[in-house]
Amino acid sequence: MFANRILSGMRPTGSLHLGHYHGVIKNWVELQTRHDCYFMVADWHALTTNYDEVAIIEKSIWEMVIDWLASGVDPEQATIFIQSKVPQHAELHLALSMVTPLGWLERVPTYKDQMDKLNHKDLATYGFLGYPLLQAADILVYKAGLVPVGEDQVPHIELTREVARRFNNLYGREPNFEELAKAAVKKIGKAGKQFEQLRTRYLQDGDGEALLAARELLAASQNLGNSDRERLQGYLENKGKIILPESEALLTAASKMPGLDGNKMSKSYKNTITMRETPEDVSKKIRAMPTDPARVRRTDAGNPDKCPVWQLHEVYSGDDTKEWVKAGCTSAGIGCLECKQPVIEAVVREQQPMFERAEKYLANPNLVKEIVFEGCHKAELVARETMKEVREAMGLGY
Template sequence: MFPDRVLSGMRPTGKLHLGHYHGVLKNWVRLQSEHECLFMVADWHALTTAYDDVSVIEKSVWDMVIDWIAAGVDPAQATIFIQSRVPEHAELHLLLSMVTPLSWLERVPTYKDQIEKMSHKDLGTYGFLGYPLLQSADILLYRGNLVPVGEDQVPHVEITREIARRFNHVFGKEVGFEEKAEAAIKKIGGKKGKLYEDLRTRYQRDGDVEALEAARALLAETQNLSHGDRERLFGYLEGGGKMILPESQPLLTAASRMPGLDGNKMSKSYGNTISLREDADSVAKKIKQMPTDPARVRRTDPGDPDKCPVWQLHQVYSDDATKAWVVEGCKSAGIGCIQCKQPVIDGVLAEQAPMFERAQPYLEDPTLVKKIVADGCERARELARETMRDVREAMGLAYS
């Protein structure tokens, strides 16, 4: 059984904003203390839609990694690396393309959606069509069986599962597989071997899911098995072949509650963002200029918080007492809009303060962040080499 391992990444397309923090980075910070995590700068993915302007990528890479660290991603707990520094991503992408049906890529929901949304760009390229497969290669290269995604990204994990299943079906049937699996059972020892066979029979004959889980646990705790024999027995248990690539599971994350300055979702394309490390005066100015309830033309006019974008930010940054003060003051015209906005300004600045503090050493000495990434890339390559060794062997490419 493969260890629980999380793989996630972001495209380097410019400065990160508070929407990224609330939508992704807070979750990464939590996950890094619960699982082995790899966080990837997806620079090749940036090229799938921004191939005509690559000028922003290099600076964005380093800015983004500093933003990650500022948000609380800990290089001592997680592996931070750059996709293009691990060429095995490209190799696995190529090899998986040999067995991935074209129709699978064309049916990914975000493919047609992005084509329509970005109609001003020529996205009739193989790179854009194949980006879901590159995402699958990113995940499978590290045998990342846990993928944090929102509801809208679940189809990307599903196609990764299908690709892994197809690969294992096509290439997991090694010559003499059953004989090797039977020999591996004997290596377990009499009592455990007999229990494994009994559990396997109960699962395959009766569909007993508890027997399947018990057999998996038995294999996981058995010490005297090679990696190859262990994977053969996991495959033999379910009636398949050797499991070379795991079938990933989505780790569903809650949708970001971070609204933009205009009440819409915070997004650079809407021009309604606050950057993670934005100057305090700029933050205050942006929030003070936010639109409010149109009914409050004069200071003495009562308003309705539900019709005011500022109220949405209070949901993120204010405690219950402050929210009660806002509702009462707005509806009675007891407070003005500038007064209402001040707790939001204070909340944003308080959230950003530790981010500035964590980022400062890396801004003063950029070599520190480059060393973190270099170490992360080497760690990522070690894991990638292990996977590619097994993939090449399965595909008959391990000859010398």
């Protein structure tokens, strides 16, 4: 299992805004320095709900990738690729659909939730029902150990684990599995005896600590190839070869980026600041924000807790500025436009490096396409290896 590998993606359905930056991309920039990161433009996923608005997808792809690069995603550290350009995603999705019970998809919480939220669209489609399985294929085709998600997406990762478990139980038992596993134990060297002891403790006594210790021993071994490592992961738990490892959810903090009206920042609410909004438009939008309804006149005292601008101060302002806002608002010592000015300056300051990084990509669009082309090539090499194992396991290796 590639415990250090991360898979994450975004759908190209329009301009990215500061909610995307604070909720997802900022986290990617940190993760890429510590993990083997694969960041995916999820264009197949865009079609699950936007199948009737395809014109927006291509334009959004390139704008979105530029936003990622402008935010600090580094193609030297992370792999950036387009989902549909790596055909193994669709192939694994099809393979997994052969063994995934329909009820597993119907019980995913976001399925009915999205059906209700998007009731203006006809989502009674196979693609929409199956999108959690496509998401599972996205993860499993790279054998990603970690998937950064918010709490609402945890059920998707659990489905991915269940699908991987079912696949391994159906197809992971090789004809000469025991012999191959014992031969792999010998390759560990002196640690092989310790591995066998830990395995016995786990299988006979249900010792969870022994299981963890044996997994750590496998992860530390330098003498095992990927096939032997996966074989021993299955042997350890008295299963077959682990063809598709079970990923773990890497919980990320929910975005605290509010929209211009105090609700969650969202395109559907029309309350966004895009990631590369001009300083003039940032100023115009924030200056037009609603404030505490009790402040009808400049001399009326207000309550920051009832003002959407205060929520932006919570994101952007330091303690001194927040104290100044509280004191000035509750005493009518400052006006609403004065209160908004530090937020305007902070947003413009945050976006300035994004504009600077974006310049070279806007001036040379081919550079963006080269980055994505190389990323797609690298991603496909990894995905091909997984699909080779999957085909062989399912009797399609001829």
